[in-house]
Amino acid sequence: MTPKTSAAVCGMGHSMKRKEDPRFIRGQGRYVDDIQLPGMLYMDIVRSPYAHATIKAIDISQALKVPGVLAVITGQDLAKYNLHWMPTLMSDTQMVLPTDTVMYQSQEVAAVIATSRYAAADGVDAVEVDYEPLPVVVDPFKALEPGAPVLRTDKKGKTDNHIFHWEVGDRAGTERHFAAADVRVKQDIYLPRIHVASIETCGCIADFDKAMGKLTVYMTTQAPHAIRTVFALVAGHVGLSEERIRIVSPDLGGGFGGKVPVYPGYVIAVAASVLIGKPVKWIEDRMENLQADSFARDYHMTAELAARKDGTITGLRIKTIADHGYADAAANPSKFPAGLFSICTGSYDIKHAFTELDGVYTNKPPGGVAYRCSFRVTEAVHAIERITDVLALELKMDPAELRMKNFIPPEKFPYKSVLGWEYDSGNYAAALAKAMKLIGYADLRREQAEKRKRGELMGIGISSFTEIVGAGPSKDFDILGIKMFDSAEIRVHPTGKAIARFGTKSQGQGHETTYAQIVAEELGIPAQDIAVEEGDTDTAPYGLGTYASRSTPVAGAAGAMAARKIRDKARKIAAHLLEVAEEDLEWEPGKFSVKGAPQKAKTIQEIAFAAYTNHPQGMEAGLEATSYYDPPNLTFPFGSYICVVDIDRGTGMVKIRRFVAVDDCGNIINPMIVDGQIHGGLTMGMAPALLEEISYDEEGNIQGGSFMDYLVPTAMETPRWEVDKTVTPSPHHPLGAKGVGESATVGAPPAIVNAVVDALAHLGVRHIDIPITPEKVWTILKEKGVAE
Ligand code: CDP
Numbered sequence: 045m046t047p048k049t050s051a052a053v054c055g056m057g058h059s060m061k062r063k064e065d066p067r068f069i070r071g072q073g074r075y076v077d078d079i080q081l082p083g084m085l086y087m088d089i090v091r092s093p094y095a096h097a098t099i100k101a102i103d104i105s106q107a108l109k110v111p112g113v114l115a116v117i118t119g120q121d122l123a124k125y126n127l128h129w130m131p132t133l134m135s136d137t138q139m140v141l142p143t144d145t146v147m148y149q150s151q152e153v154a155a156v157i158a159t160s161r162y163a164a165a166d167g168v169d170a171v172e173v174d175y176e177p178l179p180v181v182v183d184p185f186k187a188l189e190p191g192a193p194v195l196r197t198d199k200k201g202k203t204d205n206h207i208f209h210w211e212v213g214d215r216a217g218t219e220r221h222f223a224a225a226d227v228r229v230k231q232d233i234y235l236p237r238i239h240v241a242s243i244e245t246c247g248c249i250a251d252f253d254k255a256m257g258k259l260t261v262y263m264t265t266q267a268p269h270a271i272r273t274v275f276a277l278v279a280g281h282v283g284l285s286e287e288r289i290r291i292v293s294p295d296l297g298g299g300f301g302g303k304v305p306v307y308p309g310y311v312i313a314v315a316a317s318v319l320i321g322k323p324v325k326w327i328e329d330r331m332e333n334l335q336a337d338s339f340a341r342d343y344h345m346t347a348e349l350a351a352r353k354d355g356t357i358t359g360l361r362i363k364t365i366a367d368h369g370y371a372d373a374a375a376n377p378s379k380f381p382a383g384l385f386s387i388c389t390g391s392y393d394i395k396h397a398f399t400e401l402d403g404v405y406t407n408k409p410p411g412g413v414a415y416r417c418s419f420r421v422t423e424a425v426h427a428i429e430r431i432t433d434v435l436a437l438e439l440k441m442d443p444a445e446l447r448m449k450n451f452i453p454p455e456k457f458p459y460k461s462v463l464g465w466e467y468d469s470g471n472y473a474a475a476l477a478k479a480m481k482l483i484g485y486a487d488l489r490r491e492q493a494e495k496r497k498r499g500e501l502m503g504i505g506i507s508s509f510t511e512i513v514g515a516g517p518s519k520d521f522d523i524l525g526i527k528m529f530d531s532a533e534i535r536v537h538p539t540g541k542a543i544a545r546f547g548t549k550s551q552g553q554g555h556e557t558t559y560a561q562i563v564a565e566e567l568g569i570p571a572q573d574i575a576v577e578e579g580d581t582d583t584a585p586y587g588l589g590t591y592a593s594r595s596t597p598v599a600g601a602a603g604a605m606a607a608r609k610i611r612d613k614a615r616k617i618a619a620h621l622l623e624v625a626e627e628d629l630e631w632e633p634g635k636f637s638v639k640g641a642p643q644k645a646k647t648i649q650e651i652a653f654a655a656y657t658n659h660p661q662g663m664e665a666g667l668e669a670t671s672y673y674d675p676p677n678l679t680f681p682f683g684s685y686i687c688v689v690d691i692d693r694g695t696g697m698v699k700i701r702r703f704v705a706v707d708d709c710g711n712i713i714n715p716m717i718v719d720g721q722i723h724g725g726l727t728m729g730m731a732p733a734l735l736e737e738i739s740y741d742e743e744g745n746i747q748g749g750s751f752m753d754y755l756v757p758t759a760m761e762t763p764r765w766e767v768d769k770t771v772t773p774s775p776h777h778p779l780g781a782k783g784v785g786e787s788a789t790v791g792a793p794p795a796i797v798n799a800v801v802d803a804l805a806h807l808g809v810r811h812i813d814i815p816i817t818p819e820k821v822w823t824i825l826k827e828k829g830v831a832e
Contacts, residue, residue, distance in 0.1 A: 060804025095744020112163025267589025383419025503803025514597025539650030547587010568634025698820025729792025
């Protein structure tokens, strides 16, 4: 797309350098832990070593003797104010601090408040808790068996560990269709628990000003406004009404969905500050972050496809058991207990589909969050892209040919999927064709055939995914009843510079740059002259925050709409200044000129000055506007990824030799930032495919609870990503843009798994669950008698 604006204005399509980067790369970012307030106290948390136990007693006497320790807060203390329980985002309930039972290892048990971080940690060591272990349930299938210990005894009348059942599609019709199908394939697929592991852990400073009766919380949150409302709803009864609460989300060191939920630590810090009347800082350490914060995935799926012998896919069925841990604290829109999993028909024109899911309680931390994915889309894409390859194997068809045969054709858009979504636009075959050309698909298949003859293991994997981002249209999307619109407020100052504030919150995605570019595109004010602010609920307009790639589809659209309102007013002022009728003016980025007399013109800067100095009689002064944008639909970005792997027969090590990613996110605001999003996303997609997993032993002890054994990828493990684009604009977004932040995390894992399975398919391998560790591969090679 050729940019409409000059390089000086830097609207859409310019790879403008990120405005926020100078402060980040100089170490001058302002994160929560950088903030120091006068008289600030520190909080540290006592955590349970048991996954399930009764608390017989908590002895705080020794802790209170530690120099610097001022208080120890227990569940009994919070119970006096009815603050020991809180609602989760999915309307379940969760303990803030327990009064009698702990439900997972690392659960918060008590909090120590002290004059220094060190004293707080010493205090934690000195708290003595007497536990009596209870039977532990870690396996969600066993949790559903009759006679399994019932975990949520706090819920009156609860007799099992089942949380909810959810289903979409035509069960009976799909069953009938499967029974009559030519070809059927079925595969169990497990996506294990993983963690967002952002560089910055979670934390806050709760600062209650007794004189003003106002609470300010500096907090690692992706959704400051929603948090303010939730705090007011939970703590309104103790005087914290919403006008007295200010949430400030400063620079965030990554969020990826992990900074959407309210964790007990935030609530305890707030309670401590209100009780003590001083600011209280709580910052998790790395192990607390990995062990106790919300997890992602943990879906046990059984996927089935029905097809004709020629490879036409006709039916899809997926049954899932979702392990939510001790509480359903998923960060989903309220009406979607399984998120947007029903996008699982993917890029294919499938006539019969049905999916069902059961949520289950176990003795693990509650969740799960949408880790860099729009509410369970990663799971859905993994299921459809894996089972498609299983079908290709069954039919002895090339997986690229099978996909090409079944893609929704471009002329069918907007496309209504059988599971209820209306895809806005797409051209899937073009993206796959481009990826195949870039990687040299036919040559690679020839090379593979030759290598196979020599016993070498090489695989090629494809993933042609469809995403669903931009939650969302308020008729369907809300969180705890709050509709999922988003907002922008723009003020153009007299000197022609501007400030734009948004209801979202960047965690590293570059909003200060791209939002400025959106406003620059619409008003012709140089992006450098537009300050962007997010994250302070006292100043930014109300919005639902940043996750699920919703910033560009929703808040970005609000930015464009607010700018257009300003342009409408600017036109009136220009007509007044040029003494012509509004209809006689034409707009080009940055100025209005008189039709047929282009020398008679007023720049946006001249108009801005006039808005405060020489505006028409009867018009209000100023040049500002606000937009609350309620999108008519979600956006459906897509892409085709092709991965080439070589497998070492001596070690089972999988080496990604090449990885081509062709993405389509509609019109692009900043191509460099989009490439950065794809690069980062691909690395975060490779991570669970090859490295990351959090598992538990029979007693609920966490395995993978530190970076010693939870393997996050570094530059060393990351291959050179080859990225390219196709551009299919969204027909309903004001700028034709779709979200992009999560595409690569969603699309990459099945491409990698498909490549590994493809390398081993001739040995009879059909599926491998992630993470595909060298040990797992080596065990298969040994079984098949090909290990070196
Ligand atoms: O909600 P989040 O910011 O995570 O996701 P997003 O809307 O997909 O945007 C991620 C980054 O890519 C932002 O800086 C966007 O403005 C930018 N982007 C873009 O430049 N062009 C697009 N079509 C989509 C996103």
